[in-house]
Amino acid sequence: MPQFRLHFDAGPAARALRGGAASGLFLAAEHVLGQADQVVPLDEAALQRSGTASIDPPSLTAMVSYDTPYAVRQHEELDYRHAPGRTAKYLETPLNSSRQEVAALIAAQIRRALR
Numbered sequence: 363m364p365q366f367r368l369h370f371d372a373g374p375a376a377r378a379l380r381g382g383a384a385s386g387l388f389l390a391a392e393h394v395l396g397q398a399d400q401v402v403p404l405d406e407a408a409l410q411r412s413g414t415a416s417i418d419p420p421s422l423t424a425m426v427s428y429d430t431p432y433a434v435r436q437h438e439e440l441d442y443r444h445a446p447g448r449t450a451k452y453l454e455t456p457l458n459s460s461r462q463e464v465a466a467l468i469a470a471q472i473r474r475a476l477r
Contacts, residue, residue: 378476382472382475382476383468384422386467386470387424388417388424389467389471390464390467391415391426394457394464395414398426398452400456401452401456402428402452403448404444409430409432409436413428426453426457437451437453437454
């Protein structure tokens with residue numbers, strides 16, 4: 363019976379996997395930001411303009427945030443009145459409703475990186 367010896371260096375594959383995951387996370391965060399921008403409360407658009415998407419590659423963490431003094435209050439206060447089509451929970455709702463798209467964006471980038 364023939365014998366085979368295999369040496370597999372997983373380092374390059376692991377680096378490609380992490381790179382693809384980071385790229386996918388950034389695209390997913392940008393997607394959620396785009397969805398959130400469509401429903402973020404709008405008065406003078408300062409809140410909408412403050413939106414940003416970013417990632418922390420070492421921890422593979424994506425962040426979508428709005429940076430105004432009232433961003434958290436606008437997000438959490440369900441009793442505020444907003445223009446038609448605008449709402450509180452402007453980050454939470456788009457994230458929850460686009461889970462499949464987010465997963466697909468990340469998976470596609472991982473597949474691309476492993477080619």
